Amino acid sequence: MAEASAFHGRTMGCLATTHSKAIHKLDIPSLDWPIARFPQYKYPLEEHTRENAEEDKKCLEIVEDLIHKFNGAGKPVAGIVIEPIQAEGGDNHASPEFFQKLQQIAKRTGAALLIDEVQTGGGPTGKFWGHEHFNLPEAPDVVTFSKKMLTGGYYFKEEFMPSLGYRIYNTWMGDPAKVIMLEEVIRVIRRDLLLETVQESGDVLMKGLLEFEKKYPQHINSTRGRGTFIAFNGTNTSKRDSIVGRLKLKGIHAGGCGEKAVRIRPALIFQPHHANIFLDRLEKVLCEL
Amino acid sequence: MAEASAFHGRTMGCLATTHSKAIHKLDIPSLDWPIARFPQYKYPLEEHTRENAEEDKKCLEIVEDLIHKFNGAGKPVAGIVIEPIQAEGGDNHASPEFFQKLQQIAKRTGAALLIDEVQTGGGPTGKFWGHEHFNLPEAPDVVTFSKKMLTGGYYFKEEFMPSLGYRIYNTWMGDPAKVIMLEEVIRVIRRDLLLETVQESGDVLMKGLLEFEKKYPQHINSTRGRGTFIAFNGTNTSKRDSIVGRLKLKGIHAGGCGEKAVRIRPALIFQPHHANIFLDRLEKVLCEL
Numbered sequence: 001m002a003e004a005s006a007f008h009g010r011t012m013g014c015l016a017t018t019h020s021k022a023i024h025k026l027d028i029p030s031l032d033w034p035i036a037r038f039p040q041y042k043y044p045l046e047e048h049t050r051e052n053a054e055e056d057k058k059c060l061e062i063v064e065d066l067i068h069k070f071n072g073a074g075k076p077v078a079g080i081v082i083e084p085i086q087a088e089g090g091d092n093h094a095s096p097e098f099f100q101k102l103q104q105i106a107k108r109t110g111a112a113l114l115i116d117e118v119q120t121g122g123g124p125t126g127k128f129w130g131h132e133h134f135n136l137p138e139a140p141d142v143v144t145f146s147k148k149m150l151t152g153g154y155y156f157k158e159e160f161m162p163s164l165g166y167r168i169y170n171t172w173m174g175d176p177a178k179v180i181m182l183e184e185v186i187r188v189i190r191r192d193l194l195l196e197t198v199q200e201s202g203d204v205l206m207k208g209l210l211e212f213e214k215k216y217p218q219h220i221n222s223t224r225g226r227g228t229f230i231a232f233n234g235t236n237t238s239k240r241d242s243i244v245g246r247l248k249l250k251g252i253h254a255g256g257c258g259e260k261a262v263r264i265r266p267a268l269i270f271q272p273h274h275a276n277i278f279l280d281r282l283e284k285v286l287c288e289l
Numbered sequence: 290m291a292e293a294s295a296f297h298g299r300t301m302g303c304l305a306t307t308h309s310k311a312i313h314k315l316d317i318p319s320l321d322w323p324i325a326r327f328p329q330y331k332y333p334l335e336e337h338t339r340e341n342a343e344e345d346k347k348c349l350e351i352v353e354d355l356i357h358k359f360n361g362a363g364k365p366v367a368g369i370v371i372e373p374i375q376a377e378g379g380d381n382h383a384s385p386e387f388f389q390k391l392q393q394i395a396k397r398t399g400a401a402l403l404i405d406e407v408q409t410g411g412g413p414t415g416k417f418w419g420h421e422h423f424n425l426p427e428a429p430d431v432v433t434f435s436k437k438m439l440t441g442g443y444y445f446k447e448e449f450m451p452s453l454g455y456r457i458y459n460t461w462m463g464d465p466a467k468v469i470m471l472e473e474v475i476r477v478i479r480r481d482l483l484l485e486t487v488q489e490s491g492d493v494l495m496k497g498l499l500e501f502e503k504k505y506p507q508h509i510n511s512t513r514g515r516g517t518f519i520a521f522n523g524t525n526t527s528k529r530d531s532i533v534g535r536l537k538l539k540g541i542h543a544g545g546c547g548e549k550a551v552r553i554r555p556a557l558i559f560q561p562h563h564a565n566i567f568l569d570r571l572e573k574v575l576c577e578l
Contacts, residue, residue, distance in 0.1 A: 010459060012302030013318075023455055029302075029320055147460050166312055170299060171436055 001066060001111065002081045003038040005089025005258065008116050017081045020088035020258075034066040034077065038086045039094045043222035044210075056098045060105065067109045079112035079141075080105075084130030087119040090258015091231030093224050099134040106141075112160070114142040119229075122148030123189055123268050126199040126227030133226055148268070150185065151178035194268040198227040201275045205230050205264065208279035216286045219243070220262075228270055231263040243285055250281040290355060290400065291370045292327040294378025294547070297405050306370045309377035309547075323355040323366065327375045328383045332511035333499075345387045349394065356398045368401035368430075369394075373419030376408040379547015380520030382513050388423040395430075401449070403431040408518075411437030412478055412557050415488040415516030422515055437557070439474065440467035483557040487516040490564045494519050494553065497568035505575045508532070509551075517559055520552040528578070535574040541567060 002008065002017035009015065010024060016031040018024055039055045042048035067077045080102065086092035106113040120130030122145065127133060131140060141160060146152040153174060162168055189195065202225065209223040209232050220243070222233040234240030240260045247254050247262075257263045266274065291297065291306035298304065299313060305320040307313055328344045331337035356366045369391065375381035395402040409419030411434065416422060420429060430449060435441040442463060451457055478484065491514065498512040498521050509532070511522040523529030529549040536543050536551075546552045555563065 011300040012305075013300060016301075021455075023453060026456070031318055164312060166310075167315070 001034045001036060001063070001070075001077050001079065003036045003086070005038055005086055005092065006081070006083060006116075007086075007088030008081055008083075009118075032075065034070050036063045036066055038082070038089065038092050039098055041093060041224075043224060045224075052095070053097075056095060056101070059094075060098065060101050063102065064105050064109070067105070067111060071109070077109065077111045079114050081114045081116060083116050084120045084133070085125070085226065085229060087263070088257055090261045091224065091229075091263050092258070093226075096134040099131065100136060103136055103138075103140070112141040114144065115140040116144050118144060118146045118152075119265075121145040122185075123195055123198055124148065124227055124229045124265065126195055126202055128189075128195065130226070130229075148185075150182045151175050189268060192269075195227075197271055198268055201266070201270050201272050202227040202230060204272045204275035205278065208275070208282075212279075212283060212286060216289075219286050219289050222261075225264075228264060228266050228275075231257065231261045233260045234262060236260055239289070242289065243282075246285040246288060247281065250284065252278060252281050290323045290325060290352065290359075290366050290368065292325045292375070294327055294375055294381065295370070295372060295405075296375075296377030297370055297372075298407075321364065323359050325352045325355055327371070327378065327381050328387055330382060330513075332513060334513075341384070342386075345384060345390070348383075349387065349390050352391065353394050353398070356394070356400060360398070366398065366400045368403050370403045370405060372405045373409045373423070374414070374515065374518060376552070377546055379550045380513065380518075380552050381547070382515075385423040388420065389425060392425055392427075392429070401430040403433065404429040405433050407433060407435045407441075408554075410434040411474075412484055412487055413437065413516055413518045413554065415484060415491055415518075417478075417484065419515070419518075437474075439471045440464045478557060481558075484516075486560055487557055490555070490559050490561050491516040491519060493561045493564035494567065497564070497571075501568075501572065501575060505578075508575050508578050511550075514553075517553060517555050517564075520546065520550045522549045523551060525549055531578065532571075532574055535577060536570065539570040539573065541570050 002019065004019050006017060007020040007024075008017040010018070012028060015025060015028055016033050019035060037059050039052070039059045041052045041055060045052060063080070070077050082102070084099070103113055115131045117130055121143070122128065125133060129143065131143070139157065142154055142156045144154040151174060205228060206223065206225060209230065213221050213223050213232060218235065219239060220232050220234060224231060234243055237260050240256055240262055243262055244254055244256050255263050255265065264278070291308065293308050295306060296309040297306040299307070301317060304314060304317055305322050308324060326348050328341070328348045330341045330344060334341060352369070359366050371391065373388070392402055404420045406418055406420065410432070411417065414422065418432065420432070428446065431443055431445045433441075433443040440463060494517060495512065495514060498519065502510050502512050502521065507524065508528060509521050509523060512519070514520060523532055526549050529545055529551055532551055533543055533545050544552050544554065553567070
């Protein structure tokens, strides 16, 4: 089971759970796996508490219904695959309550809960793992990681250890050279308190962006994020594309995701003064539009 | 389309083409892709020319029949995936003529020919690519590599270039650090003439093993190989396992593959005097049995 707009990779099994861009899936065979819906919140959150809680409820009902439907049809759902923040799909966030209840559904229906932390893992949300923001009563069953973690991997609960040898095996077995580099990366994250830097820089970005969305509501809205893992929407796709293009001309690399989001993905060493440079140039772009 | 006993990887799409050990495929969903048969030769080759030529013919007929069957059933065969030497499946070899005719079938039926050089690529057969032994009139359409090549990759003919951007894409795009290391590996292979070393050491191994199979026919037979990519059979599975285990006790790491093969996979720096150490210890094992 995966969700609409999810991105979980490009090899064939992963791709069966990916639903962000049609181009990714073109010509590749896929599987009859259920696709649920990731919550689509209205922003600012504090003005839409009731609607967003209803959206959570509706999405959770869809998940549980799909599991029962597939289980009943003899295609039992072995697991649920979800991003802590649905990145490629548009930087879509869901509440801690949503993830807590999703974990309850997983446990109740016997499906494993896999949280895909390929984009969120390693610090960019201000915690080492994105799912640490959700106060889950217990760890997810499986967590996948890559990107900032330098090598692709996953950790898992002991009961998910394959009972037979040779079930999970490959030539480089985790690529030891990358693991040595990763140890150094983690040492530097701790030594330089980079998770705190991410939180501080993220606060500067959020504060600035929330001001801009009040000041330029004709151009941007829906700022959301954790740490420096932040996005805002252009009022439509061409507005978004124009912002991304104009930022590039001012030396700022930001990306598009989903239909109309601009996403910010700085490195962990991005500091508050870098955040101010970003805001300064973004405001110039917003004035130009 | 893949062949029985083939090993092409463990991710889901790859696994649909892998048929070497049942344990690899347990619990993993698969696809209705045709599986042909890889030639099973009788050794020594020079005493079984007629039977082996018939085996080639039979296997090629199966390939062509399967393609027509699947094409006719509305499941067109887009490509043929094959190892130059079927390694995990038991170090099964096929003649240059077999591969030449397979390429003709591929061209005639519009299926791409992918040669999986993950084990054979990078020198162990005494040529840089295993398929160079086959004198194909033109290059395969796609060649995959890994292991000795340090990073997983493939090369392909220009007409296989995706027509749209973003079709083939991932975070590290070939892992540039590994490509730098690979450049150095290739420089050393050239500087130290390692392909010639592989041929010389392989000749010593083959000569010694062919003598042993005459001297100890109650234990081993069917020596075959290219370069140092060599295997021989135990007379049965338990004999094979016993040889591999006893070699280990004498400091020699060899592997089993297929039902009863012992495979030798030395590094490219393995020299004729190392081959003599191997033969000396193997003969001690054969005397012990």
